[in-house]
Amino acid sequence: MNESWRTKCYNVATIRQAAKRILPKPVFDFTDGGAEDETTLKRNERDFERLTLLPKPLNGPGKPDLSIELFGRRHALPVMVGPTGLAGLMWPQGEAASARAAAAAGTAYCLSHGSVCRLEDLPKSDAAPRWMQVFVYRDRGFTDELANRAAAAGFDALVLTTDNQVLGNRERDIRNGFAIPPKFPARDLAGMATRINWLLRMRSELPRITFGNYVRDGEAIDIGSLAKRMSELLDAGMSWQDVDRLRKVWKGPLILKGVLHPDEAREAVKRGVDAVIVSNHGGRQLDGAASGIAALPAVVEAVEGQIPVLMDGGIRRGADVVKAIAMGAACCLIARPQLWGLAIAGEQGVAHVLDIFAREIARSMALLGAARVSDLTRDLVVADTR
Secondary structure, eight states: OOTTHHHHOOSHHHHHHHHHHHSOHHHHHHHHOOSTTOHHHHHHHHHHHTEEEOOOGGGOOOSOBOOEEETTEEESSSEEEOOOTTGGGTSTTHHHHHHHHHHHTTOOEEEOTTOSSOGGGGGGGTOOSEEEEEOOBSSHHHHHHHHHHHHHTTOSEEEEEOSOSSOOOOHHHHHHTOOSSOOOOHHHHGGGGGGHHHHHHHTTTGGGOOOGGGOOTTOOOOHHHHHHHHHHHBOTTOOHHHHHHHHHHOOSOEEEEEEOSHHHHHHHHHTTOSEEEEOOGGGTSSTTOOOHHHHHHHHHHHHTTSSOEEEESSOOSHHHHHHHHHTTOSEEEESHHHHHHHHHHHHHHHHHHHHHHHHHHHHHHHHHTOSBGGGOOGGGEEEOOO
């Protein structure tokens, strides 16, 4: 892709459209889709639209300062890259590319448990800060193992995702017959000519696509068997005792992801969790769940300022980030937008996405009259009840 893509991809929506043109349909839908009727997926974006902003322009903010502090570390902007499985399917060594882009932007990157690369490979990119996502598995020893491997590899924080007790019913993937590595039905081959750039860059990668963190040293296992192993590891019987166990294993910041109910937020504080992420897994798990931005205020109230509250889901504009922070979020995580950026231009694409967010946040803050992120307060946001 020549450099004209930067001009054409001037916001997240245009980046999504570019990714849709580049990626084979099953691959694009894997990144873009949600569970069942995708009600929650749509709600994540729609509920941001229902919030309106009340500017105070005479505060004279000048050039806004977008930086935030989290876990004793300064980040250049209140947006981080959240965990997304199989980023290496978008671009060769995609996880490392996204991590480098995040580090260059002065923010954190969270590696998915379902990354193509092994977690030990990410530090080779020299990207920091870096977080690691884990699940609670039937084999609790494997959860401990991943946490210990992350500590040994120098990860800065551990993100325990809790809304994955069973896999969500992602019907786009069912309709497309999505598989890893991708297999394309004969009816789709005619349209693959328009995806030639993706095919060319991935031709040597596709045979090796795997879930790197689940492969044992010296083990030869096909990706289908590996995916089956992963799904069988999930445990609907996980409980707060598992959080306690992980709290003892992991000594750094422990973050609980998938919190929507204020009771869970209060319990997280009691259990010594260092932060929570308000999230519905991007609408990919329980269809009908509340949006992140709708659940955010009650969670913020529940923790009473004792720990940071982060959020993800439906964030497509810098103004969305501003609204979330004004509603009490410490920062936001993006997932699909960075995958779309990765799909169109690798590391440069993710860097472009983060730059778009930075410019949109700065513009929104200036127009609101906010000089610092801490100036984004609840009185600046009202619900549109129409």
